[in-house]
Amino acid sequence: MKRIATFALGLAALLSLAGCNFGKGPDFSFVSGSENTVIQPIVEEFCKSKNATCTFKYEGTLDIGLALQSDNGVEQDAVWPASSVWVDMFDTKRRVKNLTSIAQTPVILGVRKSKAEALGWVGKPVFMKDILAAVQAGKLKFLMTSATQSNSGASAYLAMLSSALGNKPVIEPGDLKDANVQNTVKALLSGVERSSGSSGWLADLFVDSAKRGTLFDAMWNYEAVLKETNDKLSGMSQEPLYAIYPADGVAIADSPLGFVDHGRGAEVQTFFNDLLAFLKTPDIQKRIAATGRRIPLTDVAAPTEPLWNFDPKKLVTAIRMPEPQVIREALTLYQAALRKPSLTALCLDFSGSMSGAGVDQLKQAMRFLLTPEESSRVLVQWSPADRILVIPFDGSTRQPREASGDPLEQEGLLNSVLGEQPNGGTDMYACADLAMQRIARTPNVGNYLPAIVIMTDGRSDDRSALFLNRLNASRLRVPIFGITFGDADKTQLDGLAEATSARVFNGGSDLAAAFRTVRGYN
Amino acid sequence: MAISRRAFGVGLLATGAVGTGGYLAVKDRPELQGLLGNRLNLFGFIGGEKEAFLADPDVVRALGSRGLTIQSRVAGSVEMVREQALLSQKPQFLWPSSSIMVDIARQNGVRIRDDRVVLNTPIVIYSWQPVADGLMQVGLVTRTGAGHYQLDLKALLEAIVAGTDWSKLGVNMLYGRSRIVSTDPNRSNSGFMFAGLVLSLLSGNLATSEALAQFGPKAQAIFRNMGFKSPSSGKLFEQYLAGGIGGEPMIVGYENQLVEWILADRARWDRIMSGSGAKPVMLYPRPTVYSAHPLIVIDEQSHRLMDALTTSALQQLAWEKHGFRGPLGTPTGNLDSAIAGMLPADIDAVLPMPDAGTMLPLLDLLAK
Structure with a gap:
C-alpha cells in the first residue's frame, strides 16, 4: 500500500511538472524589423514559459522581403516586418502563414x-x-x-x-x-x-x-x-x-507576425499559434499598448x-x-531620381594583407556596387546626380578618382578599381582625411547627403587623435561608416563611426552585402 | 433542394433496415459508418472562408462519425476551377464560393458528376458606426425596423466614382475621398462577386455582355481606385479589423465572417461593444448577391461528403458556429440571440450573378 502511495505521489509530481512545461520547448527564431526590439522582452517571457529558446534577428524591410522572395526563403520560423505590404509584395511563393497584425x-x-x-x-x-x-x-x-x-x-x-x-x-x-x-x-x-x-x-x-x-x-x-x-x-x-x-x-x-513552416513538426506550429494567442490576451495587449502602439478594437492605449x-x-x-x-515603380523612382543625391567617398583598403581572397571579394563587391543592373536589383543603384569618390589606400592614399552615378562614369570607376593591386601598409586615417578635404571642396555640398565609407581588413597606423582633432575643427558633419573584413580591428572603425554618428558593418562573410547595407544609410 | 432524391433514397433504405437486424442498420446508416471502420479519405480544394468550418472539431467529429476524413487545401475559388496546376492534383471535390464556378469548371473540362449548393452567405459591406451614421444622414444608409442597416450601394458607387469626399457623405472625421475596398476579383471570390454586383448595379439590371461593353470602364475605375487588393477574403477582413476606421473605412466581405469572428471569442466582442472605440457595422447592400458554396463532386465517392454536409446536424453547426446560411439562404439553427439580432432572417433583395460569359471578360478587364 505504501509503495502504491509513493508511486502515486511520484506520478502526481511528474504530471504537475509536465503541466509546468518541464519538457524542453522548441528552438524558435524570428526575423523582425528593428522597431520590435522593445517588444522582444514580452515575447521572451512567453518563450521562457514554454522552455523554448527564442532568437531574434533584426533586419530592414527590404532584407526581409528579399529573403522571402529568394529560392531558399527565410531561415527563421517567424517573420515580423513592419508592414504586411512587404509580405504581400515579396512572398510570391506564399510561404508565410497565419500572418496576423499585432499592433498598429x-x-x-x-x-x-x-x-x-x-x-x-x-x-x-x-x-x-x-x-x-x-x-x-x-x-x-x-x-x-x-x-x-x-x-x-x-x-x-x-x-x-x-x-x-x-x-x-x-x-x-x-x-x-x-x-x-x-x-x-x-x-x-x-x-x-x-x-x-x-x-x-x-x-x-x-x-x-x-x-x-x-x-x-x-x-x-x-x-x-x-x-x-x-x-x-x-x-x-x-x-x-x-x-x-x-x-x-x-x-x-500593421506589424504583422507570420509563421514560416520549415516542416519542423506540429510542436513548432503549435508554439507559434500559442504565441499569437498570448500576444492577444488583454494583459499583454495592455503592455504592448504601453509602448505607444495602437491596439485596435480595444480600450487599451498609452496615456496621451x-x-x-x-x-x-x-x-x-x-x-x-x-x-x-x-x-515597385515608386521605389525605383525614389532611388533613381527623387531622393537627395549622395556624395560618397569610398576608402578601399588595398594593403598587402588584402592579397588573395580579400582583393577578389573587394573587386567583386565593387562590381556589384558600380554595375547598375546589379545594384538596381536591390534598389541601391546610383543616380546621375550622385557623386562617387573612390580612394584606394595602403600606407598612404593612392590616386583618387571621382565620377557621377551616370552608368558610363560608373564603368570607368569600376575599371580603375579593378586595376588596383594589393601592396604596402595600412593608413585609413590618411584616406579619411583626403575624403574629408575633397567633400569639403565640393560645390553646393549642402545639396548632397555626404558620407565616407572605409573598408579595411587590418589595423591602421594609429593617427586617430590627429584626425579627430581636424574633424572636430571642421564645420562639416560627415558620417564615417566602416566595413570590416577578415580580422580587421573593429575598434578603430568604431571610434570614427562613434565620433561621426555613423555605424560599422561586418563585411566578414559577404563584402557586397555590407556595401549594399551601407548604401541604405547614404 | 434541401434533400436530394438520392439522399431521400438512402434515408428510406436506412428506415427499412431497422427491422432487419442491428448490423445491417449500422451498415446502412451513414452517420454510423465511422463505427464500422468504413473510412473514406477525400481530398479537395476549398475557399478559405470555409477553412475554419472544416477545421472545427465538432465538424470533424460529425464527418468522422460518417467515416469521412477531409483533406482540404485552401485555394482561391476562381483559381481552383481553372488552374491546371491545381486540377492536375486530382482533387476529388471542389468547394468554391460561387455557383458560377460550376460553369467555369465545366468550361475548363472538369468532369463534374454532381454539384449542389450546400451553404450560402450574402455579400455585405463592413464599415464602422461613425461611417454608417454619416451615410444615414445623407440617405445612403437606412435602418430597418429590426435594426439592420441597408445600403444604397449603387448611389455609393456613383459617389465614389465622382470622387466625393467623405465629408460630403456625412463622415467628417475622415479626410479625403470616399472609398470602398474588396479583394482581388481575379484571385478571390468575394471580390469576384462584388465585381459582378458592381457591373449589374451600374447597368441597372442583371449585367450582360452588352452591359460590360457600356459600363465595364466604370467598373474598372472603381477597382483601380482600390489600389492594393488583398488576395483573400480572410486577409481583407483581418486588415479591416486591424486597420480600424482610419485604415479601412469600408470593405467588402461575407456576412458570416463577422459572425464567425464574434463566436471565436465572445469575451472579445463584449469588450468591443462596451468599449469607447468605433464599432464594426455590417451594411447590407440592396440588392446584394449571394455567395453560394456549391460542392462539386468529381470523384463519385465525394457524394458521401455532399450528403453529410446537407444533414441537419452539419447545417446546424454551419449556422450556429460559423454563420453560414443553408442552401435556401435561411438560418438552419438557433444563434445566440444577441448575434441573431444582428442578422436579418431573410435577405429580401438578391440579384443573381451575371453569367460566366460576362464575368470572365470582366475579370480580364479588371486585371488590366
Whole structure:
C-alpha cells in the first residue's frame, strides 16, 4: 500500500511538472524589423514559459522581403516586418502563414518642439504642403530612413507622393511620370539631413546626437518610436519631438507576425499559434499598448501626452496602398531620381594583407556596387546626380578618382578599381582625411547627403587623435561608416563611426552585402 | 433542394433496415459508418472562408462519425476551377464560393458528376458606426425596423466614382475621398462577386455582355481606385479589423465572417461593444448577391461528403458556429440571440450573378 502511495505521489509530481512545461520547448527564431526590439522582452517571457529558446534577428524591410522572395526563403520560423505590404509584395511563393497584425503605428513627423512652435504648427492641423513650404524656406530638415530599404522611409515617401497627387484615391502607374509630382516630392526629400536603413538606428542617432549637443530638427518615424525617443529625451531633460500627424493622410504600419513552416513538426506550429494567442490576451495587449502602439478594437492605449501632441487614440486617415507594381515603380523612382543625391567617398583598403581572397571579394563587391543592373536589383543603384569618390589606400592614399552615378562614369570607376593591386601598409586615417578635404571642396555640398565609407581588413597606423582633432575643427558633419573584413580591428572603425554618428558593418562573410547595407544609410 | 432524391433514397433504405437486424442498420446508416471502420479519405480544394468550418472539431467529429476524413487545401475559388496546376492534383471535390464556378469548371473540362449548393452567405459591406451614421444622414444608409442597416450601394458607387469626399457623405472625421475596398476579383471570390454586383448595379439590371461593353470602364475605375487588393477574403477582413476606421473605412466581405469572428471569442466582442472605440457595422447592400458554396463532386465517392454536409446536424453547426446560411439562404439553427439580432432572417433583395460569359471578360478587364 505504501509503495502504491509513493508511486502515486511520484506520478502526481511528474504530471504537475509536465503541466509546468518541464519538457524542453522548441528552438524558435524570428526575423523582425528593428522597431520590435522593445517588444522582444514580452515575447521572451512567453518563450521562457514554454522552455523554448527564442532568437531574434533584426533586419530592414527590404532584407526581409528579399529573403522571402529568394529560392531558399527565410531561415527563421517567424517573420515580423513592419508592414504586411512587404509580405504581400515579396512572398510570391506564399510561404508565410497565419500572418496576423499585432499592433498598429502610423509613420509621422516628429519635430523638435521649439521648432514646431516657430513654424506655427502647435495645436493646428499640418498638411504635407506645410512641411514642403518649411523645407523650401530652409526652415526644416529631417532624418528619414531610406525608402527603398526601410518601411518607415517608404511610408513617409508614399504619403508624400499621395499628397503631391492632390490626394486622389490611390497612386496609379501613370501618376509617377507627372513632372509636378516628381518636383514636389523631390523638394520634400531635399529636407533629408541623415538617412539610414533602420528606423531603430535612426531614433538612436537622434538621441545620441542630442546627448552630444547636436540637435536635429525633426525625424520621420513610427508614432511608437517617437514615444520611445521622447521618453529618452525627457530623461536627458531635452525638449521632445512634437508629433505632426500630416492631416492629408499617412501610412500605417500593421506589424504583422507570420509563421514560416520549415516542416519542423506540429510542436513548432503549435508554439507559434500559442504565441499569437498570448500576444492577444488583454494583459499583454495592455503592455504592448504601453509602448505607444495602437491596439485596435480595444480600450487599451498609452496615456496621451499633450506636451508633444501624442495621442494613440487620435484617428489618422491612412493613405491607400497602391498596387505592388506601383510601389515597385515608386521605389525605383525614389532611388533613381527623387531622393537627395549622395556624395560618397569610398576608402578601399588595398594593403598587402588584402592579397588573395580579400582583393577578389573587394573587386567583386565593387562590381556589384558600380554595375547598375546589379545594384538596381536591390534598389541601391546610383543616380546621375550622385557623386562617387573612390580612394584606394595602403600606407598612404593612392590616386583618387571621382565620377557621377551616370552608368558610363560608373564603368570607368569600376575599371580603375579593378586595376588596383594589393601592396604596402595600412593608413585609413590618411584616406579619411583626403575624403574629408575633397567633400569639403565640393560645390553646393549642402545639396548632397555626404558620407565616407572605409573598408579595411587590418589595423591602421594609429593617427586617430590627429584626425579627430581636424574633424572636430571642421564645420562639416560627415558620417564615417566602416566595413570590416577578415580580422580587421573593429575598434578603430568604431571610434570614427562613434565620433561621426555613423555605424560599422561586418563585411566578414559577404563584402557586397555590407556595401549594399551601407548604401541604405547614404 | 434541401434533400436530394438520392439522399431521400438512402434515408428510406436506412428506415427499412431497422427491422432487419442491428448490423445491417449500422451498415446502412451513414452517420454510423465511422463505427464500422468504413473510412473514406477525400481530398479537395476549398475557399478559405470555409477553412475554419472544416477545421472545427465538432465538424470533424460529425464527418468522422460518417467515416469521412477531409483533406482540404485552401485555394482561391476562381483559381481552383481553372488552374491546371491545381486540377492536375486530382482533387476529388471542389468547394468554391460561387455557383458560377460550376460553369467555369465545366468550361475548363472538369468532369463534374454532381454539384449542389450546400451553404450560402450574402455579400455585405463592413464599415464602422461613425461611417454608417454619416451615410444615414445623407440617405445612403437606412435602418430597418429590426435594426439592420441597408445600403444604397449603387448611389455609393456613383459617389465614389465622382470622387466625393467623405465629408460630403456625412463622415467628417475622415479626410479625403470616399472609398470602398474588396479583394482581388481575379484571385478571390468575394471580390469576384462584388465585381459582378458592381457591373449589374451600374447597368441597372442583371449585367450582360452588352452591359460590360457600356459600363465595364466604370467598373474598372472603381477597382483601380482600390489600389492594393488583398488576395483573400480572410486577409481583407483581418486588415479591416486591424486597420480600424482610419485604415479601412469600408470593405467588402461575407456576412458570416463577422459572425464567425464574434463566436471565436465572445469575451472579445463584449469588450468591443462596451468599449469607447468605433464599432464594426455590417451594411447590407440592396440588392446584394449571394455567395453560394456549391460542392462539386468529381470523384463519385465525394457524394458521401455532399450528403453529410446537407444533414441537419452539419447545417446546424454551419449556422450556429460559423454563420453560414443553408442552401435556401435561411438560418438552419438557433444563434445566440444577441448575434441573431444582428442578422436579418431573410435577405429580401438578391440579384443573381451575371453569367460566366460576362464575368470572365470582366475579370480580364479588371486585371488590366
